[in-house]
Amino acid sequence: MIIGVGIDVAEIERFGAALERTPQLADRLFVESELTLPSGERRGIASLAARFAAKEALAKALGAPGGLLWSDAEVWVEESGQPRLRVTGTVAARAAELGVRGWHVSLSHDAGVASAVVIAEG
Template sequence: MIVGVGVDVVDVPRFRAQLERAPALRERLFTVDERDLPLRSLAARFAAKEAIAKAMGAPPGMMWHHCWIPRPEHGDGRPEVRLTGTVEAQARALGITHWHLSLSHDGDVAAAYVVAERRAEEDTP
């Protein structure tokens, strides 16, 4: 069962300007593993974090770095959603058991689309 859907688009030059104006923003938004990624990858991950929050109804109190999208190390290369702390607690409260995430960046635009799903145990592959 789909619990929520979220989508977000980031203007990469505007995002760069925000990071340059407020260098502490990078630490507030991203985990240590994400911070050194190229700008377009950071923008796509920020879009993913926004889309994930939207899929959960954008509840207050969630911390940005409690959600991250690690670099694919193996498998089929699909991006994975990792949660901890405040974001994990919200997902658990909503019964979310699976995330489907698509990231894209081209030129000056980065985008993310996410589907939050609750699966019954017999539906889990």
Template sequence: MIAGIGIDVVDIARFERSIERTPRLVERLFAESERRRPARSLAARFAAKEALIKALGGASVIRWHDMRIVQDADGNPDFALTGALAEHVGTLGIDRVHLSMSHDAGIASAFVVLERLDDGGRR
């Protein structure tokens, strides 16, 4: 059963100007493992984190470093959730977080779907 949906888009040039103006922003928004990427990839990761926040309906427990973007063995994006955010997601009964990210034509976008197993264990 779908428990939440979130989408976000980021203007890559604007995002790049923001991190040039405020270099510490990268440290604040991204875990060490995420930082050494081009601006378009960072913008997509920022969009993914914003989309997750929207899918959750907002949460006061969210810290930027508690939602790290990782890749599976096939190179697909996924979230590695830690800390209070991971506990919050578990409390909500979320079994799976689906993530899709893209960047093209100066825009980075991300789409998140939160999934919860229903009563019969079926999806």
């Protein structure tokens, strides 16, 4: 059963400008593993914008309650390339409250826009 669906888009250039303007923003939005590629290189702005869109979409799928922490949601990628969500703390508590047992996430970026869809399944 679908508990919630969220979708979000982020303009890549605007998101990159926000990260440049406020360097500590990346540390508030992402956990360390989201900021770097498996090779150890810094993840690109388009990829970070898609992860930010996923976190926004996740919040919408949970009914957009206040008090969720960005760092309590992590977007990670399986070896196959499929994106996944890992939730802890405030996000996990809200998901449990709603009966969420699984997540589906899709990320994309093209033509200057990053997007994400999140489905919360119960």
